[in-house]
Amino acid sequence: MDPVALQAKNLTVEFPAPEGFIRAVDGVDLAIKNGERMALVGETGSGKSVLLLALLRLLPAGARISGEVWYKGKDLLRSPNGELRRVRGREVAYIPQGTGGALNPVLTVGGQVAEPITVHLGFKKKPALARAISLLDRLGIPEASRRAFEYPHQYSGGMKQRVLVAMGVAAEAQVLLADEPTKGVDWQRREEILNLFRSLKEKTILTVTHDLWFTERFAQKVAVMYAAQIVEVALQEEFFGRPLHPYARALLAALPARGLIPLPGYAPAHASYGEPGCRFSKRCPHVFGRCQEEPPLFEQDGHRVRCWLYAC
Amino acid sequence: MLVEAKTLSKTYKIGWFKKRLVRAIEQADISVNKGETVGVVGESGSGKSTLGLLLTGLLKPDGGQIFFNGEDIASLKAGQRAAYRRQAQIIFQHPETAFNPKWKLIRSLAEPYYLHKIPFSEESLFRRLAEVGLYVEHLARYPFQLSGGELQRAAIARVMVLEPEFIVLDEPTSMLDAITQAQIIGLLQEIQKEKGVAYLFISHDLDLAGVFCQRVYRLKEGKLQLT
Structure with missing residues (x-):
């Protein structure tokens, strides 16, 4: 290699x-x-x-x-x-700054993390969402299965940065x-x-x-x-x-x-x-x-x- | 004693349908002497900024008293209150939101002169600019044409027009890089040496507060403790 x-x-x-x-x-x-x-x-x-x-x-x-x-x-x-x-x-994934408007305010967090999984790995929506939730959980979002359906404004700054990292690593x-x-x-x-x-x-x-x-x-x-x-x-x-x-x-x-x-x-x-x-x-x-x-x-x-x- | 707060409390009501009480500051005692730098450190949400707003008279406390030069500011009459407001100033974390984006710098810097009826002269404004290391050419620029460090200097110049005795610095360098941070802190120390102003330095950076301040308070869940 x-x-x-x-x-x-x-x-x-x-x-x-x-x-x-x-x-x-x-x-x-x-x-x-x-x-x-x-x-x-x-x-x-x-x-x-x-x-x-x-x-x-x-x-x-x-x-x-x-x-x-x-x-x-x-x-x-x-x-x-x-x-x-x-x-x-x-x-090669780009992880933007967490404090700015890097997340879409009108889409749920789980949906946004699932997007690269559907696009790059060819998952259907539901399994992609399940994968997104397990990823959020692994990166330390508490109660990920519930919070994945929340919107970015309900997340703190540190959690938004976690979400952006999750999106970055979502497609491996x-x-x-x-x-x-x-x-x-x-x-x-x-x-x-x-x-x-x-x-x-x-x-x-x-x-x-x-x-x-x-x-x-x-x-x-x-x-x-x-x-x-x-x-x-x-x-x-x-x-x-x-x-x-x-x-x-x-x-x-x-x-x-x-x-x-x-x-x-x-x-x-x-x-x-x-x-x-x-x-x-x-x-x-x-x-x-x-x-x-x-x-x-x-x-x-x-x-x-x-x-x-x-x-x- | 320049500023002294006794059993200061502030509670916010939050929520639209279900009102909930959040205690931002609880029974806080704090004092700042003339020409001294006192630090307040704490995490975000610990009530640091609320404390700064209370001590500069921009928020009203729910309980407790604030003394400025020995006088209880709650008992001040309108005219005296204006004088106190002039003496106690604040500098915020985000200089880019502290300036009107539609005004050239000169208009923002001239504003305190007429608000506080100080005779305006170009020389005195230029002197303030020179004190913070800005040039006349900066005056014709809009806030977006200046860097974060330059804007923070301009904010300091604007405050110094009023020759205050007490300045609250609410995380003035947390958005700046290490060298710009050291420049701004150096500038503040120089001003203090020359004019004898007292600072309340609000920060989340323990290292920085330790170097810059004579005494450091720690704010945790609304309660103040001297470290």
Whole structure:
């Protein structure tokens, strides 16, 4: 079996804007292995959610995507729509953010979880519903056989996230792409969601998050995104113990438990991405001459980092 | 003592047909000194936000008393009440819902000047903006054109126009990423050092409250306890 489950090569996403095209994702190379749990972290607007959607070509029609996304020997960006529809949900599932309007408010929860089972696995309605109920039960919805007939507004935030995960795994997808599963939820729910994601053993999971607490406990590998580029990829222990990129170090130093030290300045505007030089250089405490050129992604024993400090 | 609440209680009635009582705050005692940061942590639904609304006078308690600078706010006359409202301000969790989406930022930031009859001048507004690290160009933007961190800064600037003595911070950073969170907390600490404001910091993040606050209360099922 191919050890790499999903691989993006030179993936670039651009959106039309009054000034021309804006680059939300810029030349991303990222591979996730079978059974691996990876977290993609970065601040708001760094392009991490767009990257996740681009992997399954779920972006709005105006978006311009280039590069390759390899899954089981196929380039998903060039697959015909019908083939892609069989992959989406059936093999690679997208789990949206739980706090927003990801669930249909006028359909019962059980019906929504049963839908991918009828569509992808060819079940009839009744057995699909039974399967949906057992799935909800397994993911910790109390009294699932009754609550499956309730509507999303009767569910709490943590339970909605459970339902979305249930929909994601309903058609037995092996690769899950989860968008900010812990955004805006409180401490207890966060722990609940962490345990829920940990319970999905043997799945390949790529999650986008800015929650480092969750990342530390959940992920085996961490990728950091800054201004549309991947700036660091490392194993979890490496990232939290010995972060290399100055941005990654600043990110960790900003944690309350590690001193709450803010990084001055702001991420560069999208329009300035075309300018030469490292995109972090304006906020970087270690900036030097070479930062005028754009750094490539260097590799040091499996730890990848986009910074001239590590050029050797 | 700047703010002191004694045996504060608040009950909500919920349900359409069958009325049910929910005790949000039960017999709570809490005090905040001048220039101090006091934390209140608890899970969602524990009554944290209700406490903030009560202490800023946006909700009326069912029982108990609130003293502001030694005066019982229930006994205040209309004019004094306005002064108290000006002195006790609140910043909410979702800055995007705290601004009128149809107004450019300048209109939202100018509003407290005429509501509280403070003489308006561009310089004083620009000074407030500079204090929170925003620029004049931000004033011409609509809320959707600003990031969460920028909007939260604008909310702080809007509150600082009134030069309050007491600000309730209702989860001001829970929707923001780690670096933006550290920036906002740093900004709040700076303002406190300069102006001597007192904060009531409502949060679900124990780590953050531990670093930011001098004293931390825990709120559980409507009851307050000092940790």
